[in-house]
Amino acid sequence: MEKLEGEKHVKYILSVEKRKDDFESLVMDHLRINGAYWGLTTLDLLHKLDCVDQEEAISWVMQCYHEDCGGFGGNVGHDPHLLYTLSAVQILALFDKLDVLDVEMVSKYVSGLQNEDGSFSGDMWGEIDTRFSYCAICCLSILHCMDKINVEKAVNYIVSCKNLDGGFGCTPGGESHSGQIFCCIGALAITGSLHHVDxxxxxxxxxxxxxxxxxxxxxxxxxxxxxxxxxxxxxxxIIDRAHWIDKSKLINFILNCQDKEKGGISDRPDNAVDVFHTYFGVAGLSLLEYPGLKPIDPAYALPVDVVNRLFFRK
Structure with missing residues (x-):
C-alpha cells in the first residue's frame, strides 16, 4: 500500500495561495473562499493549521462579507451566496473565531433565503437546490440559530426529493446523485430527521x-x-452502512491519486491535482480512520474536535 504524503500535501496547499496567476488560481477566483475552506480543513486534518497566518486568513474572510445583507461572497467584491457563506462560517469555526461575526445578520441572511415550501434559494436570484438546504441548515446549526427557520418545512422539502431507489436529487424528481445524497443526509442528520431515510x-x-x-x-x-x-x-x-464497501480498496485508490513528488491529490490516478480533490481525498482517509489524521465529522465536514468545541464547550 502507498503511504499518505502528508508533508508534501501541506506544501502543495500552502503554495496554491501564493500562486495568483496560474490556471488553477484563475479558475477558482469566483469560489476562492470554498478553496480556502478545503485547504485549511485539510491542513487541520493533517495537524498543520498553525502553518497559516490566522489573523491574515480571518481578515481576508471578513473582506468577503457583505454587511448590508449578512452574506459572504466567493471572493472579495463578489456577490453573496449560501455556498460561500457556509464556507466562511466553517473557516471561522476552524479558527475558533465565530465571535468576529454579526451572528444576527448572518442568520437573518440565511433564513431569509428559505422559501414557502421549505426549500432554500442559493441567493437573491432564486435558484433552488438541496445543496442550499444543507448549506443553510449546517450554517445555522454552527451558529446556534436553527430557530430562525421553519425546520419542519425544510425537512419535508428534502424528503420530497427522495427517489424510489432510496437516493435524493437536487429538486423533487431529480436524479439521485452522491453529492446531493450527502447534502440531504447531512441536513437530515443535523436536524435529527434520519427516520425519513430507508x-x-x-x-x-x-x-x-x-x-x-x-x-x-x-x-x-x-x-x-x-x-x-x-x-x-x-x-x-451517517446511516451506519459503511461496512458494506471494501475500505482497504478505497484507501488504495485515494493514495494512488497522489502526486508523490509535488503533493496534492487528483480525481483519479495520473491526472492533475487540485485543492478540491486534495481535501476530499484527505477527508475520505480521515473517515476511513487512516493513521495520523484527525477524525472528521461526517455531517458537518469539520474536524471532530472543532464540532465538539462548537457544541460541548463548557
Whole structure:
C-alpha cells in the first residue's frame, strides 16, 4: 500500500495561495473562499493549521462579507451566496473565531433565503437546490440559530426529493446523485430527521458506487472520482452502512491519486491535482480512520474536535 504524503500535501496547499496567476488560481477566483475552506480543513486534518497566518486568513474572510445583507461572497467584491457563506462560517469555526461575526445578520441572511415550501434559494436570484438546504441548515446549526427557520418545512422539502431507489436529487424528481445524497443526509442528520431515510435501500445504492478499481463514483456507469470518497462514504457512515464497501480498496485508490513528488491529490490516478480533490481525498482517509489524521465529522465536514468545541464547550 502507498503511504499518505502528508508533508508534501501541506506544501502543495500552502503554495496554491501564493500562486495568483496560474490556471488553477484563475479558475477558482469566483469560489476562492470554498478553496480556502478545503485547504485549511485539510491542513487541520493533517495537524498543520498553525502553518497559516490566522489573523491574515480571518481578515481576508471578513473582506468577503457583505454587511448590508449578512452574506459572504466567493471572493472579495463578489456577490453573496449560501455556498460561500457556509464556507466562511466553517473557516471561522476552524479558527475558533465565530465571535468576529454579526451572528444576527448572518442568520437573518440565511433564513431569509428559505422559501414557502421549505426549500432554500442559493441567493437573491432564486435558484433552488438541496445543496442550499444543507448549506443553510449546517450554517445555522454552527451558529446556534436553527430557530430562525421553519425546520419542519425544510425537512419535508428534502424528503420530497427522495427517489424510489432510496437516493435524493437536487429538486423533487431529480436524479439521485452522491453529492446531493450527502447534502440531504447531512441536513437530515443535523436536524435529527434520519427516520425519513430507508437506510438499507439507500445503503445499497451507495455501496453500488464502488468501482472495480476501489474508488467510488457519483452515479451508475460513471468513473470513480476521489471526491466521492467523501460524498458517498460520509453518507454511509451517517446511516451506519459503511461496512458494506471494501475500505482497504478505497484507501488504495485515494493514495494512488497522489502526486508523490509535488503533493496534492487528483480525481483519479495520473491526472492533475487540485485543492478540491486534495481535501476530499484527505477527508475520505480521515473517515476511513487512516493513521495520523484527525477524525472528521461526517455531517458537518469539520474536524471532530472543532464540532465538539462548537457544541460541548463548557
Amino acid at each position: 437506510k438499507d435501500l439507500l445503503g445499497w445504492w451507495l455501496c453500488e458506487r464502488q468501482c472495480i478499481d476501489g474508488g467510488l463514483n457519483g452515479r451508475p456507469e460513471k468513473f470513480a472520482d476521489v471526491c466521492y470518497s467523501w460524498w458517498v462514504l460520509s453518507s454511509l457512515i
